[in-house]
Amino acid sequence: LTNPFAGLGRILMVGCGNMGGAMLGRWLQAGLDPARVTIVSPSGRPVPGGVRVATSIDVDAMPDTVVLAIKPQQLTPVAEALARVPGEARLLVSILAGVEQATLAARFAARTAVRAMPNLPVALGKGVVALYGTAAEPEDAERAGALMRPLGLVEWVADEALFDVVTALAGSGPGFTYRFIDALAAAGTALGLPADQAARMAVATVEGSGLLAAASAGSPAELADRVASPGGSTREGLNMLDRDGALVALLTDTLAAATRRNREMAAAARGA
Ligand SMILES: NC(=O)c1ccc[n+]([C@@H]2O[C@H](COP(=O)([O-])OP(=O)(O)OC[C@H]3O[C@@H](n4cnc5c(N)ncnc54)[C@H](OP(=O)(O)O)[C@@H]3O)[C@@H](O)[C@H]2O)c1
Numbered sequence: 001l002t003n004p005f006a007g008l009g010r011i012l013m014v015g016c017g018n019m020g021g022a023m024l025g026r027w028l029q030a031g032l033d034p035a036r037v038t039i040v041s042p043s044g045r046p047v048p049g050g051v052r053v054a055t056s057i058d059v060d061a062m063p064d065t066v067v068l069a070i071k072p073q074q075l076t077p078v079a080e081a082l083a084r085v086p087g088e089a090r091l092l093v094s095i096l097a098g099v100e101q102a103t104l105a106a107r108f109a110a111r112t113a114v115r116a117m118p119n120l121p122v123a124l125g126k127g128v129v130a131l132y133g134t135a136a137e138p139e140d141a142e143r144a145g146a147l148m149r150p151l152g153l154v155e156w157v158a159d160e161a162l163f164d165v166v167t168a169l170a171g172s173g174p175g176f177t178y179r180f181i182d183a184l185a186a187a188g189t190a191l192g193l194p195a196d197q198a199a200r201m202a203v204a205t206v207e208g209s210g211l212l213a214a215a216s217a218g219s220p221a222e223l224a225d226r227v228a229s230p231g232g233s234t235r236e237g238l239n240m241l242d243r244d245g246a247l248v249a250l251l252t253d254t255l256a257a258a259t260r261r262n263r264e265m266a267a268a269a270r271g272a
Helices: 018-029 072-083 101-107 120-124 138-151 160-171 173-190 195-215 220-227 233-271
Strands: 011-014 037-040 052-054 065-068 089-094 110-118 127-132 152-156
Touching (some): 072 101, 110 138, 160 233, 173 195, 195 220, 220 233
Parallel strands (some): 011 065, 037 052, 089 110
Antiparallel strands (some): 110 127
């Protein structure tokens, strides 16, 4: 296997909170040399793996790779500080929700700017990272993909308008899945199981089912059919979820609401 970090050169990571910290933790686990990384964190709070932490952007030349993991509201001060650094990055990757690729390209000196949307399971290497950057130099796109691969499934999105939907499905997806787990447990509790036991079984059931779905050549629908023999109890339960497309309708409304909110936040970020 080739080193996924080859070709990224020196890496400056601006912001390393919940999501940035999860990504960095996984990168270090996957073999990223901490000596190549500088983190900017105004509080100077410790970050994983003994990488260098600076409280402001103090580099005297633009590093090859810049990763932006700040809050979208911090974009302007960070862009201003980076504009004072001489030179151009080869690759800039931003995980800022709602901040469009054109904004990144306009505000940062980088040969290629790629917009990314990771989700929290990247901490385990089981995340989803959606990427967008049509104008990317093929070599830079390759590097961005390679950087994200240790974090989980990497999916390039062809149309940036769909990034808001991807953000709803994969970015917010863990939140929705946690609700499903809790609902499964609550339903078991309502039918008489001890709450703690139902909670443990719900988490383990979703974990195992997800792993099986990921490992199987069959579709989830085929897997569902395999555990639901006609006239059996699983079939009876599935009929409830499927009645009038109840679950699909609920999740369509759920993703639509999150997508709408992503569009609003993107519009606000454009106006900022
Ligand atoms: N959480 C998610 O599930 C998720 C998913 C996808 C994308 N995102 C995106 O990820 C980004 C970060 O989210 P988060 O939840 O990780 O936020 P967070 O925990 O608040 O982390 C923000 C980081 O930015 C640093 N920072 C603040 N002001 C700065 C400045 N002026 N210059 C440099 N660094 C600065 C903070 O450093 P100090 O701690 O030192 O102040 C902190 O490390 C957001 O843009 C969000 O849209 C999040």
